[in-house]
Amino acid sequence: MTRDRAASATGPPPAPAPLTAFSRPRPGEQPPYLYEPYASTIKRAPRRPPLPLSHTLSETTGPTFARGWAGTPLTDLTRPGTGEALGQRIIVAGRLLDENGRPIPRSLVEIWQCNAAGRYLHDGDVHDAPIDPNFVGFGRMLTDDAGEYRFLTVKPGAYPWRNTHNAWRPAHIHFSLFGNAIATRLITQMYFPEDPLLATTPSSSPYRTSRRGTG
Amino acid sequence: MICDYEATLSQAEYALGYRFDIVLRGRTSTPMGQ
Numbered sequence A: 001m002t003r004d005r006a007a008s009a010t011g012p013p014p015a016p017a018p019l020t021a022f023s024r025p026r027p028g029e030q031p032p033y034l035y036e037p038y039a040s041t042i043k044r045a046p047r048r049p050p051l052p053l054s055h056t057l058s059e060t061t062g063p064t065f066a067r068g069w070a071g072t073p074l075t076d077l078t079r080p081g082t083g084e085a086l087g088q089r090i091i092v093a094g095r096l097l098d099e100n101g102r103p104i105p106r107s108l109v110e111i112w113q114c115n116a117a118g119r120y121l122h123d124g125d126v127h128d129a130p131i132d133p134n135f136v137g138f139g140r141m142l143t144d145d146a147g148e149y150r151f152l153t154v155k156p157g158a159y160p161w162r163n164t165h166n167a168w169r170p171a172h173i174h175f176s177l178f179g180n181a182i183a184t185r186l187i188t189q190m191y192f193p194e195d196p197l198l199a200t201t202p203s204s205s206p207y208r209t210s211r212r213g214t215g
Numbered sequence B: 001m002i003c004d005y006e007a008t009l010s011q012a013e014y015a016l017g018y019r020f021d022i023v024l025r026g027r028t029s030t031p032m033g034q
Helices: A003-009 A057-061 A196-200
Strands: A089-097 A108-112 A138-142 A148-154 A172-177 A186-191 B016-019
Touching: A108 A148, A138 A148
Parallel strands: A089 B016
Antiparallel strands: A089 A148, A108 A138, A108 A172, A172 A186
16 A cells, blocks of 8 residues: 555645754853863763754654653652651742743653752762651652742752862752753753852853843 | 742741742753753
């Protein structure tokens, strides 16, 4: 059976999905892959410039982790089921916005962090700080119709990260965002204001504040 | 990448509130973390 006959048997083919091309990052919009003061970028960074490729259909249309894909929301990291986590309770909330400042509804937000003592619940973390039996450190939810998310957690501690001798990484929460399409995927971290460790931690671009849609 | 302390987001007698808005792509995009 030819493809034409198969199509006529089930009616006209569906209209092609509208393609949206995302604008390319402009110089300075994102930090460079290689920044030698941040030692681990030396191994991670590509040695050749990337090749520009056209966006594919799946990059511009999905997957989008629409409602139902994320499973059960985990928005309270302070009570994983047994007791209450140690540390300063904090609410972390905000909006997920697209490049034109429009809120992105029903999009998956995932966060992970160490506990208040600076220790991740992970086999690879050998930092000599206590594990909190009442803290896992992982959350996920879909943004609401206004693009808002909200988690209850504890403030993470700082931990040594061996970038240089006696280097301590400022307290932070990791974020994974998808947005409306896979091409908008972003992994980033949230830092806390007025942390003295920010001044001594190398960053290839200045730490920016998040104020109301300015990143 | 630095959040703002937001007093109105804090919950009385319970938790401090921090706001972190995220922009995906574009001129004002949130930098990727390293």
